[in-house]
Amino acid sequence: APPTSEVNTTGLAVTDDTVTVGQLHSSTGTMAISETGSIQAEQLAIDQINAMGGVLGRQIKVIKEDGASDWPTFAEKAKKLLVSDKVGTVFGCWTSASRKAVLPVFEKENGMLYYPTFYEGLEQSKNVIYTGQEATQQILAGLDWIAKEKKAKTYYLVGSDYIWPRTSMKIARKHIENVLKGKVVGEEFYALGTTQFGSLINKIKLKKPDVIYAAVVGGSNVSFYKQLKAAGITSKKQTLLTISVTEDEVLGIGGENLEGFYSAMKYFQSLDNENNKKFVAAFKEKYGEDSVIGDVTQAGYLGPWLWKAAVEKAGSFDIDKIAAASPGIELDIAPEGYVKIHPNHHLWSKLRIGQWQKDGQAKVLYESELIEPDPFPKGYQ
Amino acid sequence: MNSRIFRTLFKTKAEAIAFLSFIVLVLIILPLALPVFRLNLVGKYLSFGFVAIGLVLLWGKCGVLSLGQGVFFGLGGYCMAMFLKLEASDPVSTAIQTTPGIPDFMDWNQITELPAFWEPFKSLPFTAAAVMIVPAIIAFIIGWALFKRRVGGVYFAIITQAMALIFSLGIDGNQGLTGGRNGITDLRTLWGWDIRTESAQQILYFVSCTLLFVCALGAKYITNTRLGRVLVAIRDREERVRFSGYDVAMVRTVIFTFAAILSGIGGAMFVLQVGFMSPSIVGIVPSIEMVIFTAVGGRLSVLGAILGCLIVNFGKTTFSEAYPDLWLYLMGSTFIAVVMFFPNGLAGILDKIPDLKTKIGNLVKRSSKPSTPPTAPTPISDEN
Amino acid sequence: MKTDNEDVLVVEDLGVSFDGFKAVDGFNFYLAKNHVHVIIGPNGAGKTTVLDLICGKTKATSGSVKFKGKELRKQQEFKIVRAGIGRKFQTPSTYENLTVFENLELSHPAGRGVFGCLTFRRTPEILERCHSVARQIGLSDKMNTEAGILSHGQKQWLEIGMLLMQDPEIIMLDEPVAGMSVRERAQTAELIRSISDHRSVIVIEHDMEFVREIADRVTVMHMGKILAEGSMDTVSKDPKVIEVYIGH
Amino acid sequence: MIAVKNLEVAYGQSLVIPEMNFSASKGEILGIVGRNGMGKSTLFRSLIGMIPCRSGEISLDGKNITKAPSHKRVSKGIAFVPQGRMIFPYLSVYENLISGVQGRVRREDVEEVYTLFPVLQEMRNRKGGNLSGGQQQQLAIGRALMTKPSVLLLDEPTEGIQPSIIKDISRSLREIRDLKDLTIVVSEQVLSFVLDTCDRIMVIDKGKIVREDDREDVDAEKIKAMLAV
Amino acid sequence: MGEYTTEELQSIFIMQGFSGLSLFSVLLLMGLGLALIFGQMGVINMAHGEFMAMGAYTVYLCSNLTEQYAPTFGPYYFIVSIVFAFFICAMVGALVEWLLIRHLYHRPLDTLLATWGLSLIMQQGYRSTFGAREVSPTLPEWLMGSYSFSEMLDIPINGVFVLILSVLVTAALMLFMYRSKFGLRLRATVQNRKMSAAVGINTGRVDRLAFALGCGIAGIAGAAFTTIGSTGPDSGSRYIVDAFLVVVSGGTASLLGCLASAFGIAQAQSILEFFLNGTQGKVATLLVIVIALMIRPQGLFPGKVRGN
């Protein structure tokens, strides 16, 4: 292994045989539901890397911090990881709000964050690698598919009330109206944590949209789908495309309540390729046969591998060098198939449409070409 | 110090010593002992102390439990954040936006012009005033409306809780104007002075703590004047106070307003030290947490309540660092233990010391008959 | 027996009903200056309710309450108090967590506004007042005792003391000697006589001996209305009063 | 019958009853008089178990009940009318009456109380808290009688009651005693009531019994003098 | 609304009415346990939501056990598990009362702090036991469907189920509170604990039973809500604010108030949500409640008596 003085010129927590990294997710609070998958996947990747000999001959040590679903806590813990633990990189965050809270810290202290969630875009930072998809990568191809396959003309947009659903819906509306020449017949946002959707469902019934386009997140998801089903809105009668349901959410909703609806994601657990089979097997071995893997979980898994690749390409743990080395890095072992880091620090990725089955898995019906990430899409703002 | 004022502030010598030691701890020992990053955290914890002081007066002394103090903390914080955000959003650094010169989140929400209510927050003096006046006005209106109608007890608590919910939903629902759930982030400078640097954080720490002590002394002063006694009287027997000729609604409203002003200042200090503002610090849960801090520290004691903020948050940080999976058990048990064993919060431990002393004394003397009850100190008089 | 002089409090046609039940009905009452006016009557006659109506605790449904010519009926309680009417409740009502001294001091009328409270000073005069009132009510040695742990009778006294501190023009006492022992009764009677030198007092009592000792004038209430009125001697011989109230 | 031996009661540090011994036998009405703050109510509260006694023994019909909780004492036959009435303000008059009854409520028992205090029947559906002071006092006595006690403790039962009813109460207490062979312990300020009602009178001062007379030998003037010091 | 046919409007009218009704039943069920524990006993139970979650997890466990050991019983296990939920939550409630709450009756405000601590512990307990993720009990098919009257008009069966359940529980609780000896003793106990003991009430037992009952009802609510909501460590905390609002707006003194306020809030919310959008609807509902409380400070059904 190269000497520490060479690979670490900025005083990070790197010794001759270890490198310390941080992991910053919510393991308590409302977001723990979603972030648990990322925590597990990142840990799995790190274990695998360590088993392969580590990074630049150094074993990875993890300091795990709990953001507790509270943005100021995220900022506090981020600062702690960077300032007092001097970690080499951080894998973390789920919600955009938590990312917005830590971003200034990462920029100020010059740290590196691997962020795994699909998000609204409108951001690009030297200090963040976005391993999930930005909005256009998730929305446009999906809408194209549904318009073509289902001959959909009218859409009803529903989301939780915060920036990601709102931005996503904004982009979706522009695409529907300007490109697909369809019509948005309703757009509604409900506060996070809402459990009652009776009135919304009635409104949808009244408008009879061809497609319900949904971005409801968190615990509200469960209520939303259970109540849809109870109101007789099932896939037999109604097309529904969501950008916020992964295998993780299905665990709570119950496959039978979602059967036949579509999700637009870049990854599904059921993807049929060698990388994914290995990944799923390893994941289940570590976390049990019952565990499931969603889109964000997979994106979380990419983080440590992408970081390893960047460190090795740069030959150094220094943040600036990793940041510079990252664009162009490709990953052949990615469960989603193949990924590559774009100069704007987002990943090239495919968009897939999955149809949910009773057993909680999705059947992949469509797969796009690799889509270039475009966090500041012209014409959609 | 003028001895009369001194005696109004501190009833006993022990109290004065405790207060002084706390000042020494916060202003001298901690800054020397802690790295700036940790000191900054302490500063953040102590910004909740402003709220706690208000709660001591409002809840501990006057018996009015507000579960909506986060609203005022938030109002102060948002006022400050708006100023800082405008300063961070100069046309140069926001050049890539569709509309340069407005805060980034407005741009994301297709707002093309700075909303009118943001305009005045370009001025620091206005902002500084607004930090106190905005919470004050809102508290006064709500307080007057409620207290006038004799809404009290749990009704007041739940109405203020609903208020906290309304406020945080309002922020969420008006993302273009408020930054929504993300809050107002990436605050950088105050009149060109970079508040993110270590030296700035140190200075802000001292400013914030000094302000806190000033407010604490102010609160102590109030509790030891007649107003303080009226508060306790209202808590015990509201009706009687009314029939002693006091305007109970007014007294409560004023205290509620005062507590709101303190919370507003706390919010502003929080923003300056943490560097962003978000609805997650102003909703129901944080409002309850602020009550919890106060209760743990001791809702009857100004110093205790501040200490409560410090200790609970410090515990939260260290427990969660050391036992990421168990820390909630520890926090939960701590709260329960405090309730069970220290009815007056941690400050109650201090009260118990004389008790213990006499107990030990009795043991030593082996006297079977109990001593006469300890005589209370004679009331401070102004005769001399 | 004092001679009649001007009326400080004029209550006319006062009435209130609770869910249809007329607790006080067409009640007229004239309180003369510096008089001790006792209201007696069977349990539930409406005596306490009359005091509630005068001091604004209960809002009257009809009638008027005039204090020195000023209408009080729609006033807020604390304004009625500030106008000069003080009241003691039937069950003793003191500030349990404050000491006897603080209870008294709080009742002093100086600085009752919020800012008055902040700038309030314990001047030597005020202290002297507290101590002299404490002597009057026999609690001098309990000045630093919390009111909550006083005995029943001591609380009664304390509440009277708080009224004295207020220095009102009209004092209304609801069963002041209930629960008081023989000596305290005598002292209270004495106290009431002496304070009525320069103020008017309304007393509600069931202790006939006590009433006889203090009353300048007695009003007997029954079922919300006046049954009889006059001196104690006339009233106590009234067969209606004996029938419904005193007993045979 | 109820007996107290070497009873010592204190509130925290302040010892209110330093030592007390007495007993009241079956069918006896024992009056306790004493000035304000001398510990009468404290004695009653410790007899019913509202406050623990520091040492000594309380026994009922020879059985030691010193450590028994209040409700056990009630089921063993003690009933208590506290000073200040303490009726349940949000319960109706009827509900107040039957609140302590174990098992089925018997009509006759209720009727009996109603005959004693007719006003309660009139107001049986009104909330206790809305009654006048004297009505509440009657309710409190009625409530105690409903549990069919063998020992009845009354702490200043005539407080706030109109003269005619006081006379009635005095009469009824003696009647009930005769009828049911009840032990009654009553504290009072109104000396005439005590003299009319009680068989034996104790004077208590600073928590100690300083004088004890059977009614026949009571010297009213002496007692008055003691109370007036 | 010219763009819709009369039939459509009619259907929507009915369905909107029903959705108000089912929201009413949800709010009512949510509030009942709290109405007992908070409204009657004065204990500010911040762990109410966690007891609801306990009920939900009970259903989940029952569902798993049924699938494993008695798959044929599948369609009916749900009813049985609601009963289980009641008893399990009641037992835990009794334990909590014995360990914690009974020491705090004389300082009710402190129950806020203690139960807050308790709720943290319970939430983390669920997380350690069942994982941080939501789980989903398999719900019987008959419960998750809808009666379809016409193309437009579907009435959700789970809504009907919750409605019936909440009516039953309310009726039972009302009978219990106002017609039984125990209810009387409870009401006496909460008004004056010492005096209640002195009239012969075993207040300790009454308190324990009442607290257990309140927790049990929370358990029933939680179990029933698995049909419309999520089951996760913090699922319960989503209900707590609404539950308190319902109890307080009704006036803490009476169950009838709880009923009325649940109805009022539900109707306000479902109407406002229909005409405004989601967040605005919620804000408007809250404002309506706050203003209503300002006008009637003691809630819809004040139980006030004259004080001294």
Ligand SMILES: Nc1ncnc2c1ncn2[C@@H]1O[C@H](COP(=O)(O)OP(=O)(O)OP(=O)(O)O)[C@@H](O)[C@H]1O
């Ligand atoms: N808020 C109320 N609701 C219903 N009834 C009430 C209310 N307030 C008073 N009453 C009734 O009005 C009547 C008069 O009560 P009040 O307290 O004035 O009597 P009082 O003359 O003071 O009797 P006492 O001598 O026993 O104190 C009583 O019958 C009482 O029950």
Ligand SMILES: Nc1ncnc2c1ncn2[C@@H]1O[C@H](COP(=O)(O)OP(=O)(O)OP(=O)(O)O)[C@@H](O)[C@H]1O
């Ligand atoms: N809760 C308490 N804590 C401490 N001291 C108390 C408490 N209650 C009463 N005391 C004190 O105990 C003494 C006896 O009180 P108690 O109430 O027994 O007197 P009492 O004889 O019933 O008087 P009264 O005739 O006025 O009712 C009083 O000096 C009183 O101050």
Ligand SMILES: NC(N)=O
């Ligand atoms: N980035 C999201 N989905 O919050």
Ligand SMILES: [Mg+2]
């Ligand atoms: Mg009265």
Ligand SMILES: [Mg+2]
């Ligand atoms: Mg007494």
